[in-house]
């Protein structure tokens with residue numbers, strides 16, 4: 001291998017949310033749903049590069065769960081479930097957000113989000129204690145379901161509608177977030193069912209099916225990736241808050257009394273997973289919940305610092321035996337596990353019990369957005385020498401090669417002298433293992449730019465020398481350095497860079 005001269009170092013800046021949204025659209029990552037009809041609020045489609053990136057992220061999660069742990073198995077439950085599921089889980093009666101309307105702008109807001117934003121403002125101004133008091137008070141009022149108190153807090157904090165700039169608010173009301181529809185062809189026979197608002201319940205109702213068929217012993221986990229639907233009151237911040245989104249959930253079943261250790265274990269593991277995936281430690285933090293959900297004994301969010309501040313990407317919850325006990329009561333089917341291990345205190349088997357659950361619940365779309373925000377960079381670079389020297393800005397996505405939509409682009413330097421044929425040969429030799437593309441159009445610099453914009457880690461150039469000695473140059477996206485290497489080494493070289501094991505060995 002030989003190296004060409006090293007390019008000069010570059011100064012980099014991160015993108016704003018507006019930069020990232022327009023980049024995502026222009027380069028085929030994310031489109032507004034039904035855009036030709038002016039779009040549908042809070043619903044998005046993933047384009048050709050977006051679907052590859054998202055699939056790679058989901059695969060990394062799936063393998064980190066099911067492949068790395070003998071005691072975690074997968075499931076793909078249906079979106080529709082028996083309506084009693086949602087009665088048992090508490091969603092019919094309690095899955096709601098407190099909303100408030102501004103009478104002048106007619107805009108609707110989540111009361112808790114208005115208060116959280118205000119707390120973030122206090123924090124930004126250095127008034128940490130004031131922010132903490134506000135969040136604690138909000139948590140107390142929401143737990144007590146004191147909606148009048150929540151409104152009073154909004155008034156006391158002098159929170160104004162961002163649109164009308166007035167404090168002319170309605171009362172705070174609860175708004176159920178579940179979407180419902182009908183099953184059954186004839187209206188009279190039909191019954192109301194819901195689009196699942198979380199994937200977790202599909203796991204709980206299958207707890208015994210999975211445990212028995214996969215011959216698992218507690219502690220063990222069930223992992224699932226799937227769509228969830230919530231009629232979010234306020235849709236904003238791009239794919240951060242969607243009405244149709246995807247969750248990646250692990251429900252981990254443990255012996256009662258051991259949930260505290262497992263909660264800490266999964267807290268640590270999941271944060272580390274985000275770090276090895278490329279989210280820097282100083283842009284991640286834990287945030288304990290001010291208000292616990294009805295099912296939770298302990299709950300923490302992993303937050304990432306998006307361009308719009310620290311926000312949740314994953315929740316870790318100690319759910320106790322709430323879900324299985326509820327399903328047992330409504331279905332009248334025992335949800336017990338027989339634990340044959342010996343309890344050292346009694347000298348007898350632990351026997352029958354309803355396991356406790358520790359949940360890790362990550363949003364695939366929020367992870368996608370965090371990855372995109374982290375990867376997006378604008379660099380000022382200097383190219384050429386002497387009078388030819390020029391400074392320009394290049395935009396690139398510094399995606400980990402394992403998640404990049406395209407692993408390598410193959411370019412014949414010119415469209416003649418047998419170079420396109422040689423490039424095609426290389427393309428054919430790599431395409432079974434990696435997603436690679438071939439590009440012949442435009443000057444080589446333009447072709448590099450196009451690949452930088454979508455995060456392709458390697459560009460392989462076939463030139464005159466290739467035809468003589470079967471070597472190519474490999475241009476590296478991040479450093480812009482070029483390496484000459486034999487064609488026979490490409491497969492191993494790319495394979496090493498994109499392999500998941502390089503990420504997993506750090507876990």
Ligand SMILES: Nc1ncnc2c1ncn2[C@@H]1O[C@H](COP(=O)(O)OP(=O)(O)OP(=O)(O)O)[C@@H](O)[C@H]1O
Nearest residue numbers: 232240241242245312313314315361362363365366
């Ligand atoms: N509307 C949504 N759009 C995209 N992802 C979501 C949405 N709601 C939840 N998620 C993802 O699912 C994960 C687990 O869901 P959970 O019910 O814990 O979220 P949540 O606490 O209700 O989120 P938030 O407080 O932001 O509404 C979240 O960490 C997030 O990544």
